[in-house]
Amino acid sequence: MKCKVCRGPAVIDLPRHNANFCADHFLRYCRNQVERVIHDYAMLTPGERVLVAVSGGKDSLALWDLLGELGWETDGLYVGLGIGDYSDVSGGYARRFAAERGLRLNEVDLRATYDFDIPTAAAVTRRVPCSACGLSKRHLFDAAAVDGGYDAMATGHNLDDEAAVLYGNVLRWQMAYLGRQRPVLPAGNGFPRKVKPLVRLTERETAAYCVLRGIDYQVEECPMAAGNRHLGYKEVLNEMERRSPGTKSSFYFGFVDRAVDLFAQEAWSGPSGGVGFDDGAADDGGASGRPLGHCTRCGAPAESDLCAFCRLVDRAGGAQPVPVAPPRRRS
């Protein structure tokens, strides 16, 4: 197996590109993919400051590293979700990455600041944990980006994430979510601009990027996400990709490049915030284009007196912590 560029020994094969790469040219490929997507979808313009949503996993750390390599001025934000050991370990990876590179990592801890955590919120709201988690992260990332005067907020959603969310939204024809599922959401209505620079890279590629760059990351899967529909959709897409390389990419970019505009008008009529079928961990939110009021408590964009996050704090804040199952290895 030889590198497509230099014919040296290859370390990774990319069937959908019909290419193999050595370490150096794979890293260059990753940078090129991110540079290309930032340009093609007008995500960022030179000189802008970017807040990176950092979880301590491979995607967010690869994203932070890649944006730095490409010359962007970035800070990170880590949200402590209180998911037992999983969160403790994840935070450690995020802090170590930042410290080793002299980068600034801001932190918000749900329990310390709002007196609840995700397992407790899930128990109190009786919804899937990914719902309260996605809501909380969107709120805190949005607020930090706006308050910190960042030009954009970047998340590590990769091609697998986006294709799986699209798959779930298409299976149910979730019109409002479909109208907002773009690689870049413009700022507006009190929301920051949101960008997803990793949408041309798969999770296998972000993992390989981290390994080759010597980035240590949280390998465990979130114990609260086990068995959710999102993971099932990823399995289906992986099997189709195996049979026909390029399926995920043509599915996602076919939608983004040809179909999403058709759904744009539908985005007005849906709930603001999430773009995913289950409001889950891999989803993201943004300006819906809909005129909104402001939360009377925190000032965030809101459809009623209190924003959804402040309502969650009212329900879950101060509740007795519930135990979390131990994390399981990614299979």
Add this chain to the structure above:
Amino acid sequence: MKCKVCRGPAVIDLPRHNANFCADHFLRYCRNQVERVIHDYAMLTPGERVLVAVSGGKDSLALWDLLGELGWETDGLYVGLGIGDYSDVSGGYARRFAAERGLRLNEVDLRATYDFDIPTAAAVTRRVPCSACGLSKRHLFDAAAVDGGYDAMATGHNLDDEAAVLYGNVLRWQMAYLGRQRPVLPAGNGFPRKVKPLVRLTERETAAYCVLRGIDYQVEECPMAAGNRHLGYKEVLNEMERRSPGTKSSFYFGFVDRAVDLFAQEAWSGPSGGVGFDDGAADDGGASGRPLGHCTRCGAPAESDLCAFCRLVDRAGGAQPVPVAPPRRRS
């Protein structure tokens, strides 16, 4: 297992409806589903004459039977495709069904009338056989419906067929095909109205309907369709349906009821005719809304001097027949 209606012994379970039925109430369920879809999508109005596309398989014979049961005046049309024993046996089932019920079955034989057959056309055009087959059937059914003065042409596409075609079109975001994938296509531009009254029934249900009604049908799968993408998509959808009953129905009807209109404008820019990703056996065609000329040879709607079917006749007509693999049992 008891019938949901009469509590007698049930013969079939329908997980997506959370219901079991005895033979009588299952047959009534099938009639109700067809009656409902004809009404909801304004497929037919009382007194109209319908031409049924008959292949000799379970779907087309169930369709013909159901339309008769519901009081519609119907004739059938069978197209002899020349696919070896498979075609001979299929034609026999169609003729026997018609003869036993005193129904009129018109026939067109590709080899006798146009001096080619599907295996030969596939070899000459070097495309998947389903392409030449779909093209030929659409042309001959359309022409027969228009020439015979029928108010509509009905095909036996079931929920599995339509969901799989939609799945393939969505994976590639085939905008023009998506804009035409409806349960009813209005007449226009020289095309007859086309209706799909079985879209609320699965292929398991049309098979059960035939068994319970004592209808003999061609059980073999077309030997030329083996391994096509359409069958792979059906497998994926079947697995998702197994995990989450109702998936196919909400996928297909969510699209038809909420999304297809968004794609309508795109239907203008695509090729007329097929609505499917591979122009295949389970696809259908119709008026695209696009102004068309007429074929200088046969008078059919055409985008150039000769329609696609007459061009196929020019390429494949008179060619030496090629052998066909023996049919395989449906697994």
